[in-house]
Amino acid sequence: MSILADTSATVIPSGTWSIDPVWSSLEFEVKKLGLVTVKGRVPGFSGTIQGGETPSISGTVDASTITTFDETRDGHLQAPDFFDTQRYPELRFESTAVETRGDELVVEGELTIKNITRPVELKGSYVGAGVDPYGNDRIGIELAGTVDRTEFGLDWNAPLPGGGFLLPSEVVLRASFAAVKAA
Numbered sequence: 001m002s003i004l005a006d007t008s009a010t011v012i013p014s015g016t017w018s019i020d021p022v023w024s025s026l027e028f029e030v031k032k033l034g035l036v037t038v039k040g041r042v043p044g045f046s047g048t049i050q051g052g053e054t055p056s057i058s059g060t061v062d063a064s065t066i067t068t069f070d071e072t073r074d075g076h077l078q079a080p081d082f083f084d085t086q087r088y089p090e091l092r093f094e095s096t097a098v099e100t101r102g103d104e105l106v107v108e109g110e111l112t113i114k115n116i117t118r119p120v121e122l123k124g125s126y127v128g129a130g131v132d133p134y135g136n137d138r139i140g141i142e143l144a145g146t147v148d149r150t151e152f153g154l155d156w157n158a159p160l161p162g163g164g165f166l167l168p169s170e171v172v173l174r175a176s177f178a179a180v181k182a183a
Contacts, residue, residue, distance in 0.1 A: 011100055012051035013129055017139055017179035019047035019059060026061070027174045030149075030167060033160070040068040040077075047093075049141065049179050055098040057107055057141075061091040081156035088114045100126075107143055113152035120147055122173070137181040144174045 026042040047059025063085040067074050078085040095109035096119075107122045127140030148169045149155075158166040 011098060011105065012049060012055045012126055012141070013139060014052035015050075016182040017049040017051060018182055019045075019049065019177050019179045020138075021045055023138075023178035025174075025176045029172045029174070030170075033166060034164070034168070038068060038073075040066060042066050047177070047179075049139070049177070051139075055095075057093070057095045057098060057109070059093050063089055063091055082154050084114060093120075105141065105143070111147065111152075113154065116152045118147070118151050120173075121145055122175070124175075132180075139179050139181075141177045141179070142175065143177075144172065146170050146172050 021043065024045075026045050027039060028042075029037050029039045032038045042061050042065060044062030044065030045059055047057065050056045063083045064078060066077055066083065068077070077083055080087075083091075092112040093109055095107050097106075097108040099106055103125075104123050105125050107124075109120055109122070110117050111120045122143040122145035124141065124143035127142055129137065129139045132138050149171050150169045156167075160166060
């Protein structure tokens with residue numbers, strides 16, 4: 001199934017689709033010092049995609065699973081300076097609109113981090129549908145977008161000796177979802 005230009009057309013096949021975290025990835029990246037892109041991954045997430053006439057995407061993240069593959073940095077991310085996972089163990093996303101614009105899948109929604117909810121827009125594509133080797137119907141969706149981390153209370157930064165700061169406010173989010181049709 002290809003993406004249709006008509007925003008009222010069915011974008012995602014009908015049914016309820018459970019995002020499979022084993023076949024999917026949820027990642028982020030930030031440009032440290034303005035020089036090097038540091039990437040992170042979120043293995044602890046779950047979500048649902050509703051297809052049909054009114055498609056939607058929702059999901060939750062276990063904030064304690066966020067990793068950049070560096071124990072010291074990951075500990076700092078879980079501390080109050082960033083996600084404060086003791087007080088705010090979960091991040092949430094709930095779409096408010098899922099549609100196509102030209103050849104692009106556009107997902108508008110609300111992202112909640114540290115109990116602060118802000119609108120976000122993710123763009124990408126409905127990759128298609130298929131049957132896996134075990135007979136399960138699957139769909140694929142890829143999305144990306146940028147958020148300003150400071151809008152969610154993730155304000156920590158370090159000044160640099162020559163001026164400026166260690167971290168930018170912008171964080172790139174990337175999602176590659178493989179979802180299986182619910183029985």
